[in-house]
Amino acid sequence: MPHSVAGPEIERLIQLLARLPGLGPRSARRAALHLIKRREQLLGPLTEAIRVAHERIVVCSECGNVDTADPCTICRDERRDASIIVVVEDVSDLWALERAGALTARYHVLGGVLSPLDGVRPEHLNLDKLVARAARPEVREVILALNATVDGQTTAHYITELLAHMPVRVTRLAHGVPVGGELDYLDEGTLAAAIRQRTTF
C-alpha cells in the first residue's frame, strides 16, 4: 500500500480534485501541487470563488437553469425573445447553445431525458413547468434541442404529445452531417438521416 507523502489536508484536497470530470488521481496530484505553489494567486481566490458559488447558486424556478439569482439571468433578460422556448436536457447543453449564439430565446432545462435503464421517468423531469410555460399567450414556438439519441428523441416525441393540444409550433434540431464531418467516417444512420432531410441548394 503506497504511503502518503503529504498531510491529510493535502491528501483530502487531492481526493476531492480527483472526483472532478477529466481528472484522475495522477492529474489531481498535479492540480493540487499547482494550487499549492500558487497559494496566493490561485488557491486563495479559487477557495473564495467556490465558497461564494456554494452559498449563492440556485436553480431557476422558471427554467431550471443554474445561476446566482432566481429567476436566472437569461429569464430576466428583457431583450430575449419570449415567444421561443428552447428545451434542453442539461445546463451544459444550454451553455453550448449560448456559445453558438444562434438565437436569443428563453430556455427550459429538463434535467435529463427518459431513460428506463437509469430509471428516469416523466415525473423525474421538469415537464409540468414546461407545459405551463408553453401555455402562456406570448409563446409561439418550442424548439426541442435534445440529443439525437434514442432516449433524447423518445423524450422529444413525448414532449410533442404533451404539447399537441396547444397552439404552439413544436420544432426540433436538424439531424445530419456535422461541419467538418467527412462522409466516409460517418455512421450509416447519420448519413441516411442527412439524405432524408436534404435541403434545396
Added chain:
Amino acid sequence: MHWSDEGLVLGARRHGESSVILELMTREHGRHLGLVHGGRSKRLQPVLQPGNSVHATWRARLDEHLGSYVIEPGATRSARFIDVPLALYGVGALAALLRLLPERDPHPALYEAATVLAGHLDDVHVAPALFVRFELVLLAELGFGLDLSRCAATGRADDLAYVSPKSGRAVSAEAGAPYRQRLLPLPRFLLAGASGRDPTAEAVKEGFALTEHFMRVHLFEPRGLDVPEERARFVAAALRAAAAPDV
C-alpha cells in the same frame, strides 16, 4: 473467459467519463451486461443506441465478473427510429420486456423474435402485430405459452375467436358464445396463416389486451411489478397508427 456473439442493444448506462455499461440481448448468452471502454466516443456512441445490432466479444477473468465488451457495428437502425415515435416507444417497450429475463439465460428463439421485431419497428403497418407476436414468444419462453392452434372445447382448428383467460387456450366462436363475456377476444391476425399487416385498431387493442392479461398474471404480478410505462406508450402509439396507418 471469452466469447463472441451477436447482440441487440437494449441500453447503455454511463460509467465514468468515457465508458458505458452496455446491456445486450445476445443470441447464445441471453441478456448480458458488460463494460465498453470508450463507449461514449463519437465512433461508438451511434453504434450503442438501443435497437441496433452489434457483434460483441466479451472477456472477463472469471465468469461471474461484469467483463468488458469489444463491439463491432451490425445493423444500425436507431437513426431510422428517430423520426418514428412508434419505433422509439417500441424500442423502449422491447427492452423493458426483455429485462424480465434473468441475466445470462440464453433464449435464442426470443433473440430471433426481438431482432425481427427491431427490424420492423419503424414500419407502422406491421409493427403492432409483430409486437403482439413477440409478447407471445416471450410468454412461451418463460413457460406460459398460449395454445392458439385449436379450440380447447371442440378441438376444431377453424372459427377460433376467443382465448380462455385461465388456461390460455383458444376457444371457437361457437363453443365460446355462451361465455364470451368472460373470454378474451382472439384477434384474427394471430390465427395461423393470417397476415399481420394493417390490422384494425380494434384487433390491435384486442391483441395487446390478450398478451397484457397473461403477462400481468404470470410475469408482472408475481414479481410485484406493474406493466411498464414504455409498453403503455407503445400501445397508445400503435393504436393511433392502426387507426390512421397512412398519417
